[in-house]
Amino acid sequence: MKHSLLFAFVFFLTACSQGPESPRGFSLPEGDLERGEQVFVQYDCLSCHRLQGYDAVVTERELDTPIILGGTVTKVKTYAELLTSVINPSHRLASGYQDEQIMDDAGQSLMRNYNDIMTVSELIDLVAFLESYYELNPYAQSHYHMYYP
Numbered sequence: 001m002k003h004s005l006l007f008a009f010v011f012f013l014t015a016c017s018q019g020p021e022s023p024r025g026f027s028l029p030e031g032d033l034e035r036g037e038q039v040f041v042q043y044d045c046l047s048c049h050r051l052q053g054y055d056a057v058v059t060e061r062e063l064d065t066p067i068i069l070g071g072t073v074t075k076v077k078t079y080a081e082l083l084t085s086v087i088n089p090s091h092r093l094a095s096g097y098q099d100e101q102i103m104d105d106a107g108q109s110l111m112r113n114y115n116d117i118m119t120v121s122e123l124i125d126l127v128a129f130l131e132s133y134y135e136l137n138p139y140a141q142s143h144y145h146m147y148y149p
């Protein structure tokens with residue numbers, strides 16, 4: 001009985017990781033940290049956030065309680081989650097806040113939507129910059145020039 005349960009679980013995991021919705025095969029080119037920092041400043045992320053370990057003078061605050069980015073305390077644990085939280089913020093909301101601090105009445109994230117204004121290159125650089133402030137699980141980048149015997 002125990003074994004069949006275990007088998008079912010492993011099967012479930014394997015099935016999930018290969019389904020059409022799985023992040024398998026997901027790969028982005030390497031981003032540029034310096035350009036990413038410029039994007040971070042240019043798009044006013046700090047008007048709603050504080051980035052742990054990053055000192056900046058913030059002139060305008062849009063949220064009473066800034067949402068903390070970086071470090072290990074946040075819910076973001078992988079590169080894919082970090083990227084998702086920028087392009088699809090309502091997918092999974094930050095934890096450790098009261099509802100009204102992070103979402104509107106419809107349950108949507110208060111985070112600004114950048115999808116129509118940020119270029120893909122900016123996004124890649126931004127996430128590379130942010131990533132350096134997180135302790136994320138390693139993201140296995142595809143190495144196109146390698147082959148496996």
Ligand code: HEC
Binds near residue numbers: 044067
């Ligand atoms: C108008 C306010 C606002 C702005 C501007 C804003 N955000 Fe957010 N952001 C939020 C709120 C509120 C949350 C928490 C709800 C959620 O998880 O979407 C959040 C969540 C996040 C998270 C996930 C945090 C976690 O622990 O789950 C990341 C990463 C993030 N924002 C990055 C950015 C970046 C990068 C920018 C600038 C390009 C930005 N945000 C601009 C309001 C904002």
